[in-house]
Amino acid sequence: MLRKLIFALLTFACGSLTFAFPFLFFEPPELRILEKAYPDIVFEKEFDKEKNDWKILLKVPGIKENKILYWSEGRLLPEAELKNTEKYWSILYSYPKKLLDPADMTEEQKEKLKNFSSRGNRRNGAGTPMFFFDAVYDSSSRAKLEPHIRRTTFLGKPVNVHERIVEPLSRVEQKIKVSAAADAGVKDFTDGIKSADGYLWRIIDGTNRKSFHSLGIAVDILPKRLGGKEIFWSWARDKNPKGWMLTPLSKRWMPPQSVIEIFESEGFVWGGKWGIWDNMHFEYHPELILFNGL
Ligand SMILES: [Zn+2]
Structure with missing residues (x-):
């Protein structure tokens, strides 16, 4: 009872x-x-x-x-x-484990990419809200942010980045160096780097939004030679306005798969996996790596 x-x-x-x-x-x-x-x-x-x-x-x-x-x-x-x-979108979005092959894209997916990348949509459409990142990186204004920018090097190239990513980026560099000692493809990649470009206060082309380069948490790795391949959706669109999104993966310049995985293991996403592909671009988003279970 x-x-x-x-x-x-x-x-x-x-x-x-x-x-x-x-x-x-x-x-x-x-x-x-x-x-x-x-x-x-x-x-x-x-x-x-x-x-x-x-x-x-x-x-x-x-x-x-x-x-x-x-x-x-x-x-x-x-x-x-x-x-x-x-x-605004959620700051947590789907980032695939595997790169999507345009050959597997449906008509609907192609149309969506075309509309998404149109100038009108990029200017007025929804985008990633920056408030959380501005709080983390003190980047609500250039004057506040710049004292947090540090000059470092990445695989021998000078690069300016936010102080919060100096360590993760240096761990990426160490892992790539170890990998290059045993893998000729990775060695070719490191030998072929022309520049590493990080911090740059700017608004994304055709939008009203700050790029993650403006926070110093994105790094573009440009190779000396593209070997006739495309590296960035917007440059490909200038040449082929209707079919840029179908550029076969074999015609896109890419870092070696192991390099992409090394970046991901330290919290960076690779722009090559976005529908609006940016194959030179790595961005520090440990929350996306965890959210997508990578
Ligand atoms: Zn970039």
């Missing part, structure tokens, strides 16, 4: 807890991915009943100003932007 009573009381207590504090049980699991990807950053979370969303106070080491963002299904928006959710 007593046991039954205790059980009934417990059930009632748990039920009312769930009712009164549903958020206790529904913290978005993707938020954990961000915490894992940026372990030195403190995420102070609180459920905002009025907004019916998680309110997150971000404390980034070395940055005095703490930022408050709302989860907004992975968009991480400041309060003022919560009315404009259609303008």
Whole structure:
């Protein structure tokens, strides 16, 4: 009898807890991915009943100003932007394990790429919200960001990057050097590098958005010779406006597969896997590597 009573009381207590504090049980699991990807950053979370969303106070080491963002299904928006959710994607998106072969693309996928890359869409369409990254990298303005930019080298080439990626990039370099000692393809790749270009404060061509080069967390690796291949969708589009997205993989310049995997193992995504392919481009997004289970 007593046991039954205790059980009934417990059930009632748990039920009312769930009712009164549903958020206790529904913290978005993707938020954990961000915490894992940026372990030195403190995420102070609180459920905002009025907004019916998680309110997150971000404390980034070395940055005095703490930022408050709302989860907004992975968009991480400041309060003022919560009315404009259609303008933003989630910062967590699908990044494939395997490179998509244009030969396997459906008509629908081709059409989508064509529309997505149209000038009107790139200017007015939705895009990656930068608020979370601006908080992490202190990049809301050029004046704030530039003290965080460091000059380093990558495989012998000078490159300017954000201080937060100096170490991951140097681990990538070490792994590539080890790989080059045993793999002629990787050795050819390293010998063939013309330049490594990182930080550059600029707005993405044909959009109103800052590029991740503006944060110093993207690096373009340009080879001395392209061997007659294409390296960037936009340059290919200039030559072939209707069929650039079908450029066969064999006609695109690519770093060796093991180099791409080394970058991914240290938290970088490769632009060659995007529909809007940018085969010279690597970008530091440890959250995407974790989110996609790579
Ligand atoms: Zn780039």
